Amino acid sequence: KPAEAVTSCEEGGEAVDIAVMLDTTPFYAESGGQVGDIGMMRTPGGATLLVSDVTKAGGGELFVHTCRLATGTLRVDDEVTAEVDETFRRRVRAHHTATHLLQSALKQVLGEGTSQQGSLVDAERLRFDFNLPRGMTDEELRRVEELVNEWVQEAHTLEVATMPIAEAKAAGATAMFGEKYGETVRVVDVPGRSMELCGGTHVGNTAEIGGFKIVSEGGIASGVRRIEAVAGAAQVEYLTGVDRIVRDLSGRFKVKPDGVLARVTALQDELKSTAAEVAALKGQIALVKTAALASQAESLPGGGSYLVAELDGVAAADLQGAALSLQQKLGERGAVVLLSPSSDGKVSMVAAFGPTVVADGLQAGKFIGGVAKVCGGGGGGRPNVAQAGGKDASKVPEALALAREQLLAHFGA
Known part of the structure; x- marks a missing residue:
């Protein structure tokens, strides 16, 4: 359905997305690869709205909140109280800071010529695209993962500062791929590990990330690779799922969890042998x-x-x-x-x-x-x-x- 301007919206009407525009907001608006915050809005008159996304408009002067009306009636010029979903933001923060650490680890393992070609940071995962003319080896992936987790455990307190862009570049700050910057920039610094120009949300200390796990690495275009990974609560959920699968296989094969790989390998060998016998017959x-x-x-x-x-x-x-x-x-x-x-x-x-x-x-x-x-x-x-x-x-x-x-x-x- 095409978008149309309305002066009010009532509970019980057609379930459609509402774009609520505010001149100020506590919600983070989608930018720099990070998704917008989610949460709720309430009016003094009793209207409740569920916020599913936030973007910028009007040259960054206005914030467009994509919402669904849950209760009450919403009218133009209503004042609203905005509440960010802190659980969602906490998960996103962990992924965003982990993305910065990932880029630094890739540069250390693959060389300083490695640079970001795109990214996505949300509550469920992080995605990082970078230039490399080949696939990463298992050893390289292991080393990158180890470095990020080492830096997480070192519990670095992040330093965030605003400064002239020339000063930031002179200090060695890395710019994000495809972003345009003004004369004054925000610098997110993990002392001794990572320094980037970034306007996104981050943890206060790397220890808040908890842990980091690479889920996949593959090519998406000529000379461009993509890593998908999870951090914080999302990492715990991922590893819990993997553990559940391993334990299920352990029960089926009647071996201990650490014996699953050997059992699967043996079954593969048996299958190859049987297939060869069948083909011969x-x-x-x-x-x-x-x-x-x-x-x-x-x-x-x-x-x-x-x-x-x-x-x-x-x-x-x-x-x-x-x-x-x-x-x-x-x-x-x-x-x-x-x-x-x-x-x-x-x-x-x-x-x-x-x-x-x-x-x-x-x-x-x-x-x-x-x-x-x-x-x-x-x-x-x-x-x-x-x-x-x-x-x-x-x-x-x-x-x-x-x-x-x-x-x-x-x-x-």
């Missing part, structure tokens, strides 16, 4: 079925033989070997076309032609591609052997008939 089954088909070959005009048949229960990977084996049995003027439907309603197909057949102008790739179209598919390959696939296994009888018809037509039957 399927190959043997395919050979047995292939041998039985050889007797069904029919004569071609002018000499040679052809076989067009359906071979059930043979995987696509084994079908080509079966076709080649049959073609070799039929000789240099042998032509084999095999179709194998699968349980998912699709079909695999292969054409294998002897050298004399190919020399006579019949190309396996073109031939099987035309047959595959009957089943809603396509494919191709070399002149002597080609593989294709179709989406509709119900068309297999039609495809077999077409293959037989075209082979006989080519050889003048």
Whole structure:
């Protein structure tokens, strides 16, 4: 629904977002990668509003609060009492200061050329984008995480000051990516660890962060990597979830939590071994079925033989070997076309032609591609052997008939 200006809003009306504009507010407005605060507003007349986001407008002179009216009636020019959700802000503060420490740790581990390319700081996590032409190694990630946690445990008291931008840069303060600064800036300093130009909310002491955990690292663009991490209460929640999963696996495998990895590794090895055995058995089954088909070959005009048949229960990977084996049995003027439907309603197909057949102008790739179209598919390959696939296994009888018809037509039957 398009936004529209209203003079009042009453409880019980349509549940829509209300933009309440104030000239001053205790709420932090979204800026510099940090999300806006949430909380409540109340009027003397009894209206209660739930604030879900705050942004700036009018060149930063006005604050737009995205709200939902919970009770009462709200009117233009009402005075409001604003209450910030301190739990939410506390979680965001931990993530924002942790983001500063993360950038310093990355510079220390990867080099001073590492710089911020973007960020997001909210109550559930932090996200930090930085330039790097490769993925980070496990050892680099471990070291970065260790450094941040060391600095958290060192309990550094943050120092926040306002100063001319030239003075801040001379002191070594790091500017945030994509931000525009005036002549006077706010500097957030974790003494000896991090110094950045920043207008966001932060902890008073790094010990308030509690702990820091990297959740993921990956590429998002050429030369740009992204780290997602959790700190403070969000870190505790994350680790609690991981612990719950490990304990569940521990119970299923009947091993201690520290034995889960070894058990999973053993199961993976068993699965690989079993898969190899199954593949070998399927190959043997395919050979047995292939041998039985050889007797069904029919004569071609002018000499040679052809076989067009359906071979059930043979995987696509084994079908080509079966076709080649049959073609070799039929000789240099042998032509084999095999179709194998699968349980998912699709079909695999292969054409294998002897050298004399190919020399006579019949190309396996073109031939099987035309047959595959009957089943809603396509494919191709070399002149002597080609593989294709179709989406509709119900068309297999039609495809077999077409293959037989075209082979006989080519050889003048």
